[in-house]
Amino acid sequence: MRKPGIGIVTLFATLVFAATILVLTVSLTQSVRDGLRQSAQQTIGGDISLRLFHRATTIDEIAFLETLGTLSLTIEQRVMVQPSDNQQVVLSELKAVDAAYPLFGHLKLSPDIPLSEALGTRDGTPGIVVGPELVEDVGYRVGDTLYLGGQPYQIRARIAAEPERKFRLFSLGPRVIVGLDAYRNSPLLAPGKQVYWYLRIKLPPNNARSPDQIIAAIEDRFPDSGWRIVSAADGVPGLERIGDFASAFVSLMGIAIFAIATSAIRNALTADLATRRPRFATLRSLGARPQEVATSIIWQMGLITAFAILIAVVLTVIAGEVLGPLFAEMLGFDVRPTFENGTLIAGFVFGFVALVSINPIRDASDASPAFLFRHQDHRETQDTIKRRSTKLIITKALIAACLLGIAGALIDLGWFSLVLLAVLVGCQILFVGLGRIIRAMAGRLSTGHRLSLTLRLALRNIARPSAPTVTITASFGLAMTCLTAVMLFGSLAGQHLKSVLPSQTPDVVFFDIPPKEQDAFQAEIQRTDGVQSVTQMPFLHGRVTHLNGVPLTQAQVPRRYHWFLRGDRGMSWTDRPTAYMTESTLTDGHWWPPESVNEGLASLDASVAQAIGAAVGDSLTVNIMGKPHNVRIANLRQIDWTRLDLDFPIVLSPMSSAFDHGVISAVQLNDTMDARTSMDPILETHRDIPVIFVNDVLAKLTGLFDGVVAGLLTITPLATLGAVLVIICGLIALRQRQTETIAMLRALGIRPSQITRTGALETGLMVAISGLVGLMAGSGIAIIAAQAIGTIDLAQVATIAGPMIATAFGAIVVLGFGGGWILQAASLRAQAGWRG
Incomplete structure (x- = not known):
């Protein structure tokens, strides 16, 4: 190390590069994971969040939930925002909040005024705060008047930051927030409207029960409520999974990059030891044993590796200082490198360096004094390649097994970590085999005299x-x-x-159409220029709770299908399949005849059925608006969810007295038609019906x-x-x-x-x-x-x-x-x- 050659310099530079990538990816992703978990209270709005669809909470439900802690009630709905003049209506995501909102975090407004003042009533007109999109893109200003369901609201402020919207990956429109009291009598809350009711609980500091125990008490008290319950202690559903998979992939890439770079470390070490072979031969001629030579090289590699890890940590801290503010602005919480996995990372680096260094160090330590006189190491025949002892093979296998275990712990995604590592190792084995084939073929071709x-x-x-x-x-x-x-x-x-x-996909989708207006609305759309086809279906939400009378839990199904059981699912009913549904392959069963009214039949997505263990003829219990309903599976369909068309994982047979519901209308236009221009007459006539382009x-x-x-x-x-x-x-x-x-x-x-x-x-x-x-x-x-x-x-x-x-x-x-x-x-x- 007094006078390092090009091999040692290259080895050290490569090791610093690889270790820095590994430390940076693992530490930052762990910090993001921790931040997501810690900010779950703000993201879901409370320690515990309960959601209902279509129906409002009862007095008994509210009274019981208020005994558990501070309760906040909000309503969310997608509505059309209408200006006071002839400006274009805008689809928005509305939230009506009570006085307790928000339980966690802070709603930042511009100008910075209290939320109660911004939503209060002045001169008979309640206030509203709007998202920046309505100000920057549409051109609304503070003081303008907007209409929601025919009710006027005055813009009092712009939303600068909303706690629950921090990690919202996707939205259909800008946010608008109004007061709950002013919104309760809105015609937009009519039966059948697509309305989400959120009840969020902030547990008291002296609470002795865990969130899971409280959730169990809520479900025991109201077993048929049909609400979706989320605990902040479990992270944010969907977001937690996305964060875990994204972090796992980034950590896997860091491990893969380190594994790739260790080949360079081995080559550089081999180059350095080759130049120092005369020194080792001289030491051997003076009486040094192979173990002593190997120990000196091992000490050298250990010091170099430790120094490289130290530099990698310093570079990671510097990178964290640079990237931290960017992540904090994007994610809403402080992100700094965390070294709680520092021991595992150091063990992984030392282990990998040891694994790739064993053979070169052994070859160098076995240098014969005869090397000073005859260059025996250049007689590259199979006879001169030393046989590896069984002990050495076992040692390398144990090191490799420990490295796989550490890598799995760093990825931290359960059994899926092993799957990712298996794919990585499989690819590595594939290309190692390719390298051996290339070497063998090159040896054969090198004898060709042509x-x-x-x-x-x-x-x-x-x-x-x-x-x-x-x-x-x-x-x-x-x-x-x-x-x-x-x-x-x-x-x-x-x-x-x-x-x-x-x-x-359809070009335009209208939803929340009142059932009594659906026929007239469909006829009006069909008379519009450029309309190629119209598909119209009823729509509501329900939650699948039992299969053949046995409760279904997420623990019984693969994780990727938890969405089907976690909350209420969109569903519809029809007397005959739509044109799009007929394109789905029936894997089992048959469609019901049109006259099958009130027979309680269901068509289920085949992949979901396989995940929950359902088959044709089985009974499903679906909670709709707080009441259980039993249906029998009539057929299974292989639905292509990659196409954004009008379909549902559960479709029921027709019923004569339907539930309170809304109607969705999917419109397909000619290729030459502009969607907004074509639908302008409909939007003018039906300004309250939400529309998605x-x-x-x-x-x-x-x-x-x-x-x-x-x-x-x-x-x-x-x-x-x-x-x-x-x-x-x-x-x-x-x-x-x-x-x-x-x-x-x-x-x-x-x-x-x-x-x-x-x-x-x-x-x-x-x-x-x-x-x-x-x-x-x-x-x-x-x-x-x-x-x-x-x-x-x-x-x-x-x-x-x-x-x-x-x-x-x-x-x-x-x-x-x-x-x-x-x-x-x-x-x-x-x-x-x-x-x-």
Whole structure:
């Protein structure tokens, strides 16, 4: 360490890079997870949140909940905001709040006035506060008058920050907030309207019962209430899962980048030990035992690793200071690197370095004193490769098992962590196998006399057992797989969202249509220019509670289907399937005849049925408006949820006396028609009926998706950088081993330009082959993943993937052949007697 060579310098730089990425990804994601859990009270609005759909809470329910702590009641509904003049109506997400709101956090207004003052009544007109979109995009100002359901409200302030909306990933319109008392008598609260009633509880400080115990008491007291209950102690449903998966993926990428970079560490260590082999042979000739030589190298590696971890921690703290305010502004809570997993991270780094260093250290410590006289290590035949003892193999297996356990703990996603690690290890094994195949094929081809001397020499170098063929192939192939998968998936899925999906969805959706007006409303739409088809269905919510009389719990179904049991689900009923429903494949059972009125039949999504263990003929209990209703499963449908069309996971047979409900109308327009222009007459006539323009929704979905892809693209290039470090370190090791060989070739008359071409060929072939296989593997993963969000046309894949893969392969070829040329030329210039 007094005079480190290029091998040690490269090793240290690579280790700092890899350790910093690992520490940064794991520590920041853990901080985000902790922040999400700690801010759950603000996000759900209380310690416990209860939600009802369609029906209001009863006096008994409110009286009981008030005994548990401070209670806040709010109403949420999607409504059309109407200006006082002829301006366009705007779909908004309304919230009516009581005096206790908010229980946690603070609603920030601009101007900064108390909420009670902003929502109070002045001169007979109640107040309203609006989201910034209505001010910045629509042009409303403080003091303007708006109408909700025919009732006037005066804008008193703009919403600067809303506690419950902090982590809202998606919304259909800007927020507007009014007082609960002023809104109670609104016609928008008529029976059948799509209204959410939220009851949020703030537990007292001296509360002796846990949230789970309180929830159990609520369910025992009102077993048929039908509400969805959420505890802040369990995190935010949906958001918690998204945060866990996002954190797990980022942590996995950090582990993958470190694993890729450790190949570079091994190559750099091999290069350094190769240059110091004469020193080790001298020590052995003076009586030093192999264990003493190995111990000195181990101490060196331990000190270098510890110092690299220390620098990585410092760099992570600096990065946290830079990125922390950005995350805090975006997420709403302080994000700083947390080192509670510091011991695990340090153990993972030391363990991985030990795993890749065992063989090089053993080879170096066994250097024979005869090396001073005969260069035995360059007789690269199978006879000179030392056999690994059983003890060494067991040691490496134990270290690898410990590393997998630590990696699973760092990802922290239960059994799914093992699945992610299995995929990562499987890909690594695939490319290690590819590297061995390349090495074997190069050895066979190098004996062909028809090939040029330069190419044969390059193939022979690739085939050498000491060449970094396997490490370069494994690391670069894995990096190209990750990068290609993310980029191609983003392109295919983005193309589906922007081009394919709009043609598979309705253009306009009206909802909350009063049932008594649905026929007249449908006839009016059909008379509108440009309307191609109209699909109209009743709509309400219900919660599935029992299967064949046995209660259903989330513990009984896979996690990805918890959404079906966690709360109320949208459902409808019909006498015959719609045109879209007929496109869904019936996997079992048959549709009921049109005259099946009040027979209590149901059509269920086949995937959901499989998850909950239901079959045709089974009985489902559905809680609708606080009352249980039993239905029998008549058929199972394989619904394509990648298409945003009018369908429901549960569709019931017709009924003569229907529940209080609203009606949804999905309108398909001709391709040449503009949706807003076509629907203007309807919006003027029916200003209170909420409407969704699907193109606007798709634009928001596309924006969210583009943001996710952009985030992934900021991580995956780091894997490519790690692979480049592997290539550089491997080539440095190879060049230092070939010093005497190159001198011999020069003595035999080989020109420097030929030797440089040899370096370019061997590097280019390794990088090009592994890169091409990585491109193919990544393309396959991207296509499979893109199929999950919609049917992908092969012609579309060729159009998008063809130019992308061709461009990427061209860049890989330039990187491989050009980089090999440059490194070989630099190696020649660094040797005495080669300058000029």
